[in-house]
Each structure stands twice: as structure tokens, then as C-alpha cells.
Amino acid sequence: MKLALIGFGQAGGKVVDQFLAYDSEIGGGFVEDAIAVNTATADLHGLENVPEDRRVLVGQARVNGHGVGADNELGAAVTETDIDEIQHAIDQVPTHELDAFLVVAGLGGGTGSGGAPVLAKHLRTIYTQPVYGLGLLPAMDEGGIYTLNAARSFQTFVREVDNLLVFDNDVWRSTGESVGDGYDRINREIVERFGLLFASGEVSHGDVVAESVVDSSEIINTLSSGGVSTIGYASESVGTNSDGLLSSFTGSNDEFDEGSATNRMTSLVRKATLGRLTLPCDVGSADRGLVVATGPADHLNRKGVERGRQWLEEETGSMEIRGGDYPRADDSDVGAVVLLSGVTDVPRVKRLQQVAVEAKETTATVHANAEDEFATLVDTGGELDALF
Numbered sequence: 036m037k038l039a040l041i042g043f044g045q046a047g048g049k050v051v052d053q054f055l056a057y058d059s060e061i062g063g064g065f066v067e068d069a070i071a072v073n074t075a076t077a078d079l080h081g082l083e084n085v086p087e088d089r090r091v092l093v094g095q096a097r098v099n100g101h102g103v104g105a106d107n108e109l110g111a112a113v114t115e116t117d118i119d120e121i122q123h124a125i126d127q128v129p130t131h132e133l134d135a136f137l138v139v140a141g142l143g144g145g146t147g148s149g150g151a152p153v154l155a156k157h158l159r160t161i162y163t164q165p166v167y168g169l170g171l172l173p174a175m176d177e178g179g180i181y182t183l184n185a186a187r188s189f190q191t192f193v194r195e196v197d198n199l200l201v202f203d204n205d206v207w208r209s210t211g212e213s214v215g216d217g218y219d220r221i222n223r224e225i226v227e228r229f230g231l232l233f234a235s236g237e238v239s240h241g242d243v244v245a246e247s248v249v250d251s252s253e254i255i256n257t258l259s260s261g262g263v264s265t266i267g268y269a270s271e272s273v274g275t276n277s278d279g280l281l282s283s284f285t286g287s288n289d290e291f292d293e294g295s296a297t298n299r300m301t302s303l304v305r306k307a308t309l310g311r312l313t314l315p316c317d318v319g320s321a322d323r324g325l326v327v328a329t330g331p332a333d334h335l336n337r338k339g340v341e342r343g344r345q346w347l348e349e350e351t352g353s354m355e356i357r358g359g360d361y362p363r364a365d366d367s368d369v370g371a372v373v374l375l376s377g378v379t380d381v382p383r384v385k386r387l388q389q390v391a392v393e394a395k396e397t398t399a400t401v402h403a404n405a406e407d408e409f410a411t412l413v414d415t416g417g418e419l420d421a422l423f
């Protein structure tokens with residue numbers, strides 16, 4: 036599917052930068068345009084693939100290019116004020132070619148977590164295409180302010196987009212890894228999973244397996260459940276044998292081993308679903324799902340996807356599980372991407388909601404105490420006056 040990617044804040048910009056690299060690496064064709072928005076000049080300079088004229092600096096009047104320092108209310112405020120600057124960049128996007136917008140942001144900081152929901156709301160009032168969000172949750176040990184920002188931003192972002200795809204940094208961090216190395220690896224995991232999904236809707240029909248190729252409308256229908264989505268992915272190398280033939284061709288007569296290709300795909304779909312999701316959840320709580328089989332066309336068979344799809348139907352109890360192929364001629368891996376949409380039983384989200392509620396209660400208590408103190412001061416005003 037053709038997307039306009041908008042990276043908001045440092046993390047959002049870096050991930051969009053990587054999406055561009057991945058799209059050209061796999062010849063995916065899913066990036067129609069890519070824009071980076073930030074309050075920090077240095078973060079915009081650090082990007083490698085987003086063209087310079089697609090980088091938008093906002094909030095100059097308030098923060099002068101220095102970022103908002105994890106203040107997400109300020110991030111939201113400067114976005115509201117400078118929305119025309121962003122709109123000016125979006126005006127250059129050939130929107131008639133677009134299937135959807137994707138706004139990407141780290142939810143723990145200030146710029147992306149505050150600005151992304153404001154932009155999503157703006158886009159939805161102007162365009163007819165769906166507006167999706169890709170939200171990156173902070174690791175647990177990043178500190179209270181990051182968790183609080185994420186808790187607040189998550190609630191707003193999920194309300195303002197047609198579907199919020201989520202990646203939880205906490206689940207994907209490795210111990211002993213430097214932050215820089217960690218993000219490079221994590222960003223690769225992000226763009227591989229989401230990139231394969233989006234690119235799958237871009238295969239031209241007329242291919243060998245054209246009837247079963249995933250269409251962008253299937254991705255859109257799956258995401259139209261709204262709410263929150265997560266992705267699983269599993270792959271296996273099929274390589275080539277010494278004659279340069281793919282390894283599913285067995286025996287002297289090079290017959291395609293249909294049975295093993297079917298079993299492989301079924302087990303990849305299970306691994307993708309039951310392994311590490313971008314946002315861990317109870318799979319049974321998904322409203323809709325999509326299974327995409329990727330790899331060399333010779334290794335993809337309709338039966339494998341169908342079996343995987345049926346298995347996911349049973350696992351989720353949903354009747355809205357779609358499935359299809361994404362044939363990739365030059366790939367030596369066969370893989371399964373599983374999109375679970377409208378998931379409701381998500382432990383991390385419950386914890387974030389709790390944090391948001393507690394923060395609201397604390398703020399209410401602070402306000403109530405301040406009001407009480409003020410009332411006491413007013414009550415004792417006469418006595419105070421007498422003291423002076």
C-alpha cells in the first residue's frame with residue numbers, strides 16, 4: 036500500500052528514515068512520500084534519507100530549534116501553532132496516489148508524543164484516506180516522565196487515528212546493549228515487520244500467484260477495526276541447493292514438495308503469532324487478523340496460507356481473518372507476517388492506563404489542596420490584613 040510517512044520527533048524521524056532505506060532495499064514501493072517534523076534542529080540534521088526539503092522545524096518561536104525537553108504539552112502546543120508549516124509540506128504529497136497516512140512517534144518524549152496526536156487529528160479532518168499511527172512505547176527503566184508522557188499520549192493518539200500500531204521498546208531491548216546500538220537493531224526490527232506488511236499490498240497483479248496476493252484493501256479492512264494493533268513475524272531460510280535450485284524442490288525430478296511447504300507455512304504462522312509480538316497481548320482478544328506469507332513464489336502455496344489463516348481463526352475466535360501472499364523473487368527466506376488488529380487484552384496498555392488515572396488523581400488532589408489553601412487564606416484574610 037502507498038503511504039505518506041510522517042516521522043514526528045527524534046524517534047519518529049529515525050524510524051521513517053529507516054523505512055525509506057528498507058523500502059529501497061527490498062524494492063517495496065510502499066513509501067509514496069516521507070516527511071520528518073521536529074522541534075530540534077540537530078535531530079533533523081541527523082537524518083540520512085529523508086530529503087532536506089521534507090524536514091519541517093516547528094516551534095521555533097518558543098524553543099528556537101532546541102527541542103521541548105520531554106514536555107509533551109509544549110510539543111502539542113507548538114504543533115497546533117505551526118500546523119500550517121506541516122500542512123505546507125503535506126501539500127506536496129500526491130495524495131490521489133495514497134492509500135493512507137502513517138504518523139510515527141516515540142510516545143515517551145515531548146515533541147512526538149505531544150505533536151503526533153495533534154497532527155493525526157488535523158489530517159483526519161482534511162483527508163479521506165485513513166490516518167494510522169505507529170507509536171513506540173518507552174522502556175520501563177527510562178523514568179517516570181517518559182512513562183507519564185506515554186500514558187497520556189497513548190490515550191490521545193489512539194483516539195485520533197484510525198488504528199494505532201504499537202511497538203514496545205521495552206520488550207525488544209537486549210541486556211548489555213548500548214542505547215545507540217540498541218535502537219539501530221530495534222529500528223531494523225520495526226521497519227522489517229511493518230515494512231513487509233505495507234509492501235505486501237504493493238505487488239502488481241499478473242504475478243504467478245496473483246489470485247492470492249494481498250491487496251492494500253485487505254490491510255485497510257483489517258485495520259478498520261480501529262483501536263490498537265500488533266504484529267508478529269517469523270522466517271526460515273530456504274536457501275538454494277548446489278544446483279542453484281530452491282530447497283523445496285526435492286528429488287531428482289525437481290518436484291515441488293507441496294506438503295513440506297504447507298507445513299512450513301503453518302508452523303511459521305504459529306511462531307509469528309505465539310512468539311514476540313511488537314506489542315505483547317492476549318491473541319484471543321484480537322478483533323481481526325491478516326496472515327501474509329512472504330518469500331520466493333515457488334515456496335508459497337495457497338494451502339499453507341489457508342491452513343495458517345484457519346489456525347489463526349481458531350486461536351482468535353474471529354471470523355475476520357484474511358490471508359495472502361507477498362512473493363519476493365530474490366528472497367532466500369520464507370516468512371509469515373501476522374497482523375492482529377483491535378486487540379483489547381494488552382498488559383502494557385493496562386499499566387499505562389493505570390499510570391494515567393493515577394496522574395490525573397494526583398493532579399486533582401494537588402488542585403484540591405491548592406484550592407483549600409487558597410480558601411483558608413481568603414477566610415483568614417482579615418486576620419492577615421491586620422498583621423500588616
Ligand SMILES: Nc1nc2c(ncn2[C@@H]2O[C@H](COP(=O)(O)OP(=O)(O)OP(=O)(O)O)[C@@H](O)[C@H]2O)c(=O)[nH]1
Nearest residue numbers: 044045046102103105141143144145146147173218
Ligand atoms: N524504537 C526507537 N525508540 C526510540 C529511538 N529514539 C528514542 N526512542 C524512544 O522515544 C522516546 C523519546 O522520544 P524522542 O523521539 O527522542 O523525543 P522527541 O519526540 O524528539 O521529544 P523531545 O526530545 O522531548 O523534544 C524514548 O522514550 C525512547 O523510548 C529510536 O531510535 N528507536
